[in-house]
Amino acid sequence: MAEPTRWSRIVLAGVITGVVLVAFNRGGGEEKPPPRVAVVPSRIDIPSLGIKAPLMKLGVTNGAVELPPYEKPQTAGWVKDSVVPGDQGPAVILGHVDTKTAPAVFYKLKDMREGQAIKIMRSDGKVAQYRVDSVERVSKNEFPADKVYLEDGLRLITCGGEFDWDRHEYEDNLIVYATLVKT
Numbered sequence: 017m018a019e020p021t022r023w024s025r026i027v028l029a030g031v032i033t034g035v036v037l038v039a040f041n042r043g044g045g046e047e048k049p050p051p052r053v054a055v056v057p058s059r060i061d062i063p064s065l066g067i068k069a070p071l072m073k074l075g076v077t078n079g080a081v082e083l084p085p086y087e088k089p090q091t092a093g094w095v096k097d098s099v100v101p102g103d104q105g106p107a108v109i110l111g112h113v114d115t116k117t118a119p120a121v122f123y124k125l126k127d128m129r130e131g132q133a134i135k136i137m138r139s140d141g142k143v144a145q146y147r148v149d150s151v152e153r154v155s156k157n158e159f160p161a162d163k164v165y166l167e168d169g170l171r172l173i174t175c176g177g178e179f180d181w182d183r184h185e186y187e188d189n190l191i192v193y194a195t196l197v198k199t
Contacts, residue, residue: 057094057101057144059137060109060172065124071136074110083110089120092172098165101136102144102199106165109136113174113186122174126151128192134170146170146194153177153188160191170194 057071074082074093084093092111099105111122128151136144149169153176154160164171170193177188 055100055138055140057136058139060092061135061137062132064132065127067121067124069111069121071109081110084112086112086115089115089118092121100138101170102138102142102196104168106167106169106171108164108171108173110173113176113190122172125172125174125190125192126176134172134194136170142199144199145197147197149193149195151190151192153190155188159189164191169196
């Protein structure tokens with residue numbers, strides 16, 4: 017077998033360098049853009065009620081919306097199948113009214129009044145500001161799903177009304193409807 021020439025070693029070194037650079041996407045090829053990070057809401061502030069609470073993502077399983085864990089009573093949850101607050105469409109946030117031993121994040125929600133402000137901090141640094149339009153208490157058997165999940169605006173939902181001790185749950189939902197003022 018013939019001994020490698022100087023040029024064949026240079027070509028071989030160039031090929032190896034090219035393979036390594038391509039493997040690390042630095043071989044002069046097109047750079048891939050960094051993956052796009054999805055914007056999520058991170059905190060809810062309701063100044064008139066003294067509420068400042070972190071938000072977590074909630075999913076929908078078999079048509080039922082997940083609830084924030086009872087172990088985190090001061091955390092509210094954004095339904096990730098709804099829009100990000102500040103974007104057009106319905107944005108839905110849930111929180112518990114209480115636990116077996118103490119008030120929870122949305123305990124004071126029943127005191128919301130028309131015109132009060134709600135602020136949602138987002139992971140992109142923007143703040144979505146809403147103005148309360150109305151507050152309603154509805155039977156869980158008559159939940160206005162279309163109004164909550166299809167119409168534009170922010171919806172805050174918690175339990176309300178009388179507590180049914182046999183079923184261990186509240187009979188009603190309290191829903192705050194708010195309109196986006198600015199992002």
